[in-house]
Amino acid sequence: GQQLNQSPQSMFIQEGEDVSMNCTSSSIFNTWLWYKQDPGEGPVLLIALYKAGELTSNGRLTAQFGITRKDSFLNISASIPSDVGIYFCAAHTGTASKLTFGTGTRLQVTL
C-alpha cells in the first residue's frame, strides 16, 4: 500500500531553535496535511496544502507541498515548550477515500 516515510522519528531541541521535518513517498499525492497529536488526544490539523509548490504559513509553522508531489516539509520557528508532541504528515490522492498517515516525528523541547 501507499506509505509515507517521515523523518526524523524523534528530535530533542533547545527552546528557541528552529525545527524541520519532512515526509516523502514513492507515490504522487494531490493533498498534503500536517497534524499534531498531544498525549491522550486525537491529532489536530495544523496546515493543509492543495497545490504542488504551495508554501503555507500558520503562525510559527510553515509547510510546503513539493514540486514532484511526492514530498512535503514542515518547519517550526523559534520553538516553545508547548510545541512538544507528535507531528504527523498525511496525504491524499484525491480519488481515494482515505488519508494515509506518516509514522510521526516526536518533538521534545528542552529549556
Add this chain to the structure above:
Amino acid sequence: GAGVSQSPSNKVTEKGKDVELRCDPISGHTALYWYRQRLGQGLEFLIYFQGNSAPDKSGLPSDRFSAERTGESVSTLTIQRTQQEDSAVYLCASSQRGGQVPRTLHFGNGTRLTVT
C-alpha cells in the same frame, strides 16, 4: 456536541471476548473514518463511511473487524474474538465532504483498548 465523541475512553478486555467501540461524529459531518494507532506508531486506516455510499473497508485487518454507521450519525466498530495484537488506540474522525476531501478531519480522543 462540539467535537467528535468516542466511548469508552478506555477498555480492558480478555482475549477472545468481543468489544464494541462507539463514535459520535460532529453533527452534519457526512464522512466518518476509523483509524488504529498502536503504541508509538502512526495512524493505520481501517474504514471510511461517506453518506449513503458503500463504505471503504480496505483497511480492516481481518474478518474479526467490522463497522457500521447509521445514516450520518453514530458509528460502531466491533472487534470479535479479540487478540492481544488488537491492543491499540482506536481513533474516529469526521469531516464535511466538500469539493476537496477531506478539507478538515476532526479527530476524537480515541478509545484505548487493552487485550489481556
